[in-house]
Structures are given as structure tokens and as C-alpha cells.
Amino acid sequence: MLHAPHRLSLRLTAALLGLCALVASAQEAPRARARDLGVAPGIFAPGKYNAITDVAGVRVGQVTLVEGDTVRTGVTAILPHAGNVYRSRVPAALHVGNGFGKFVGSTQVNELGELETPILLTCTLCVWKAADAMAEWMLAKPDMQQVRSLNVVVGETNDGGLNDIRSRPVTADAVRRALETAQSGPVQEGSVGAGTGTVAFGWKGGIGSSSRKLPESLGGWTVGVLVQANFGGVLQVEGAPVGRELDRYAFQNAVAAQENTRGLADDRGDGSVIIVIATDAPLSDRNLRRLASRGMMGLGRTGSSASNGSGDYVLAFSTAESVRRAFDAPQLQTTELANEAMSAVFQASVDAVEESVYNALFMATTTSGNGQTVEAIPLDRVREVLRAHGLAPKQ
Template identity: 85%
Template sequence: MPAAPHRSSIRLAALLLAVVSAGTFAQDAPRARARDLGVAPGIFAPGTHNAITDVAGVRVGQVTLVEGDNVRTGVTAILPHPGNPYRSRVPAAVHVGNGFGKFIGSTQVNELGELETPIVLTCTLCVWKAADAMAAWMLERPDMQQVRSLNVVVGETNDGGLNDIRARPVTAQAVRRALETASGGPVQEGSVGAGTGTVAFGWKGGIGTSSRRLPASLGGWTVGVLVQANFGGVLQVAGAPIGRELDRYAFQNAVAANTDGSRGLADDRGDGSIIIVIATDAPLGDRNLRRVASRAMMGLGRTGSSASNGSGDYVLAFSTADSVRRVFDAPKLDTSELANEQMSAVFQASVEAVEEAIYNAVFMATTISGNGETVEAIPLDRVRDILRRHGIAPAK
């Protein structure tokens, strides 16, 4: 109908305006990625965009939903390659660091060792709506007309502080738009997509990404990471005690009461969740991808998380290499994988990229108000000062 596109255009324009007016405040200093602050974890160099999309063929699409005073959420979609992921499946594995959450489709990924849809991230009470929308989107494809089973993969974190999560505001249209607008190149970070309403270490959290490219002597493979950061702990950056020095960290009420008697914004137990997605072009089967996924917890731990009781810490790793791709109805698999002895550099790259992606999620996030709450962006000027005092960032 002719009126529908016009209404959609008005709605999209209104949402974009709302993001600008409600999501960014004058007191926010210009945001910066970790490397802009002199923080470059590890030894390996990043790829061109320092993003998950540095793995060739991987695309990311995001839709940010900001409506009225209460809706602050969104959708982030990760597509493993340009083709139909159901017909041309990538090996994959899921590691559960702490299972307080929902990761739709994860049991079949681990059972069969493969991914057959894109990966969608959203808010906790919207996972089923997002899964239904992605299933409909996939089943409409001309080459899917006879398909009677589909394992969609949807992860979540709980943005119920800033977002009216009970309204379940994520729509099928938002999921479709994230899937259909996915692209390579730079990835928007911070308070966008599935990170619009998230909180990390008591500060505004969000979407973060990073990558590592191994030297040619170690295979030349690329490892890319994207995180949806919504968890707690005691923030440290390259070992610098940022959370302690900014006086915002888990359990602070028990160990060091605030001087003004207030509780502060940090969750006292460090609860929350994180979804970590790792992509690589290294030719890995699902067994070694499970090993890669488990190493993500080391990168998470470096940032100050202890994977609290109320934290849902999930990692999904997949390989895009042609030599390990699985045709849906092939009678046998003829794959060529890296040997176990070649895995250590991939592990190292994964740990480094996870750590940096989390820093990027926090540093790039902007102050957001919604649902009666305001969560501040971490003050980067103070972070810089702390990093300088600890010899991490360059002197002025």
C-alpha cells in the first residue's frame, strides 16, 4: 500500500532523532576506541578496521530502537558469509562461561558443530520475537521452500534498567532491517543496536569489536570479535585499576562505603551478561572452535569480570574458511583443518581481541537516559589520567 513506506520513513526518522536527543549528552567527552587511548592489548596487530568484519565475508547489521522515554534497545545481526548459511554451513561451537541467560539454538550448534543461520543479538525478553522474525526471513528465500526445520541462533543480555523490557519492543521489521542492511567495513560501537540499553562495570556498555591478524609465519589468519557488553565486575584496563580509582566497582558497598553514603550505579554483585562472537578464516572444525570459544573467558577475565552468579556469559565461535564449509545435504565431509599444534596463535589472537572489544564497547558508549534512569558514559578524560599514571597511555 502506498501509505506504508511513508509511515515507515517517518518512524525511522523519528527514531534517529530520538537517538541523538536522548542518547548523547553535552557533558560526554568525545568517545574513543581503546587504541586512541594508547591501549593495545597483546602482541598481534589488528586488521584493517579492527573489527569482526576484517574476517572476509562477515557482515554486521544494527538497528537502534529509541522510542519515547522508555524504549532503549535494538538488534545486532552477524552474517557469516554472503550466501545462504543454511545451504552452506560454517562449523561453529558455543562455550558457556556461566549459563544465566538464553541463547536460542546453542544446543544444536554444539550437537552438530555447525551454524545454519545468521546470529542475532537483542534484549532478554525479545529473543523469541527475534528468533521468529529471523526464521520467517530465512524461510522466505526461494531456495528454502522445502525446509521444515531451522535452527535460528539468538543471544541476549538484559537491558531492563534503561529499557522497558516488558514491553518487548523489538519488532520483526527491526530484525529484518538488521539482517538486510548488514555490511562489511567499520562497525558502529557503543550505545547502538543490541547495546543501546546495556550497562558494563556500572557505566554505559554496548557493542564493541576488535580483530587480530596473525603473521604469515603463523598462518596469516584473521580472528574477529564482536561483544554485547552488559556485565559487572571491577574494571581494569591493561592492568590499570580503573574501577577502583573511579570508585565504581562490584561489591564496593561491602568493602568501601561511598563517602556520601550513596549506593552508586555499580551493581553490588557484578551481575549482568555478555555475548561474545568470534569469527575466523582459519580452517577450524567445531572441536577446535570450541577450544577457541573457551579462551574468550580469559579475555573477559582480563577486563575485571569474575562471571558472577547472575551473569550469562556465552561465546559462539565459527570459521568461514572454504575448506571446512559444509554443504547441507552432502553425503560426507571432505575438510582440511588446522592441526592441534597450530592452534596456540589463534588462541592468543582470540584472547587479545576479546579484551579489546570489551574496552571498545565501554569507551565508545554514550550516556543514555531511559525508563526513568540515566547511565553515564565512562569519563574518558579521567581514564586517560589513570592510564598515564600507570604508564599505559603516553604522557601529554
């Protein structure tokens, strides 16, 4: 049995190790979003914050959990609007690019074509704890006292390299804080929230976001994206072969006939990604399913092949008032966008997904945890590769 001074010493040591990891991260070279490097995929302009929160009403809350030298994880919450989502539901659809994952609530979303809770993102072995915590949080609301069924929606990626995932460190308090502190405006990116312990393309991954605003002649709609990037492949940035040039890519061992010495670098390109697409365009769940499927096109542009061991999910929803669904409505009378008006929305989503992945990578910081260290992608080297391929990034 440990005496009190020894227990105190262990707690202090764990706290100091966590602090050292944060200090090392803070001393790293400044990070930058994709557009700071001159990387601006597509043709449409971004919204004010170039984030999912450019879609009016959408809010994001994040809780980052860094404890001792083993816990590197967190929670990211996405709220579709300011009201009770159970009472005022938004149409939604989920596309499964590769189903190696745990996406709580997915079957009912696709069956009924709607969301009745916020969306949570976290680590693999914490999805059920997060789901239970959000259910408790919602059922405690004054207007939910008679509710006997609730379809909570929680996605995940596996951060078990940097995080002691088996300890299942996400708590109900962390989930409540993420939900209750959600706000509009700029979205934190990189090694935060559900992206605290993630890895992408062999570099530190994380949370990334982006948006596109369509011209008025195309409806003036806004499309916003948030990604939890934890996947692999052969990284390319607007077509430039960054992964190959930086000598870090999937199947590198087989191709180059060399021994993998980087520990966490995944030679198979495995991992996972959750992509959330929000829009104020009034879309039916059928067209949201079509929109969600386009998310894989944006993912493919970055170099992912949706490998066997990658859980690649895209959830899309519409915040438009004209397609909202009251939970007890006997009939739905909606005004929605026609098929012929979807093409620009598709284009906007593909471009925003691509940029969100770049933002997740470029904003992430070198992270140590659980006996491992994963480096942030070196932005100076990325700039060199872009210049060499004629993309002329900003200085």
C-alpha cells in the first residue's frame, strides 16, 4: 500500500509530465492554416471563419483531455442549432465510405433521415460512455421528462497510439462541458478535442474545419465541414506529392524495401476519419445522402484510399428552417432544393472537406503520450514541396 506522500508524489510526477508535453508543444514553430500557406482548394470563397460554424446556428464545443504521460484524447460536440434538437429535428444522412468503425446511432439516422441529438466525436473505446453521458444530459432537460427513446449520435476514431485508450478516460463531465460550451465563431483546430491524440498520414492529425459560400446566383448557400483526421494514405496537397517528397507514406516499406523505424507510421494507411457536413441549403435526407457521399471525393483528393482498417464516415445535415421536423408532427410540409440545384453544393462540400483535412494536419502540434511521440508535419518542408510543384505558397 502506498502512503499518502508517495501517492502525492506520483500525482505530481504525472502532472509534471503532462505539463512538459504541453510546454514542448508550445515551443514548436508556429502552425498555420492551409490558406496561410497559399493552399485554397476549389473555386468558391470561404465563409467568415472558414469553418463549419459559418453555417448559421451551428456551434462547436471541445474538451481536450491531457493527463500525465498517458491520456491524450477529448470530445468534440457539434450542435446543429440553438434549440432542442429532439424537439426540432434536422434532416440528416450518413454515408459509409468504409465501415471499420463504431458510429453510434447511425442506423436510425439513415432509417428516419434525421438527427434528434447533437453530434459527438471522441475516441473508439469511449463512444458508449459519451453516448450515455449525452443521453443523461438531454433527458435532464425540462421539456424531455416524458421521453422514453433517444437516438444519440457519436462517432469515433482510434487514438490508441498516443492515448491510453483502454483506460477509457472520457468522462460524463467532459461530455457535458463540450456540449454546454459549444459556440459559434472560430473553431479550434489541430491537437484539440477529439483530435488530441489522432494521427494522419504518419504525422500528427487532429480537428480541421472549412467552409464555402456559394454566389447568390447559385443560391447563396453555405456549406461547412469539420473533420476528425486519424487516417493514412499517400498525402498530396492540391496534387503535390507531399507524402512522397517528405518520405512518409503508406506501403512505403514494401515500395522502398526499407525497414519502418518510425513506430506509429502505419504502413497500410489504416486509421479512421469522421467528416461532418453542415449546410443551410434546404435539403431532403435523400439529397443529404448524396451530399455525404461527395465527402469521400474530398477525402480522396488528400491521398486517402479508404483502407481496410479505416472507418470512414460522412454525416451531413441541413439547418434550414423549411426542412425542420417537429418530433410529433403528423405531416411534413417542407420546401427543399431540387436535384438540379445540387451540383454547386456538391462542389462546395468536396472542396471544404479537402481543406479541412489540410487544416487538421497543418494546425496539429507534435504530441507525446503513452510512450510515443508523433511529430507535426513540418510546414517549411511542405512549402518547399509546393513551390517545387509550381503552387507558389505565400511566404
